[in-house]
Amino acid sequence: MRILVLGDIHSNWVALRAIEETFDFCVFTGDLVDYGTDPLPCIDWIRRHANASVRGNHDHAVAQRVQGAGKTGYRRLAAAIRPLHWELIDTRRQKFLARLPVTTHFRVDNLSLHLVHATPRDPMDEYLNADPVAWKQRLVSVNADIVCVGHSHSQFHLNLDEIQVLNPGSVGQPRDGDPRAAYAIIENGNVSLHRIEYNIDEAVEQVRSTGVPDWVVELNKEIWTSGGHLSKEQMDEFC
């Protein structure tokens, strides 16, 4: 069986559309929306194709109509595009985001999978990169073959004795210096990490077409083309 693992799509339909893998089962680790400006096809694709999904902090904020309060960087970008999301997303799609579970656990292809957006300690907010010691501490009470996560927008696969941690990376907003859309495949129990180029110019033009302020267009462009490798000062220059 071929399991497609996706995370952190962030309303970037051009990036999601570029992933043309065949799969028998699809897992989504949260953050469908925010940052980008094309949420509807992303939500509809996940509703149609994902067999298991969890809620990310941005899905929660959009669904619960949390006003963005960030004054700088990524937080300011999220705050700027959130009203557009509320305008575009109808009640049916809003309910879909609101009802996504915070964690889920199931068996597929003889594997026990545990899904959470951030970490089991703090399911929607804790940032944890590929730190084996820290992950072991977070997973003492989790019994699974593979824990699939997202949130950090960095792609990694850790093999920790009895348990594996898989972050497929971010489809729509990588922050590891590689601008290509990230995802993972689990096939016959084996994990592989993948990247695929997508048309960033088309994604930028989609943002521009929504009428958001120029700085939102330019900041998304810089984040997407640099793979998120912008300093805080560089990000703040756009605002």
Ligand SMILES: [Fe+2]
């Ligand atoms: Fe995210």
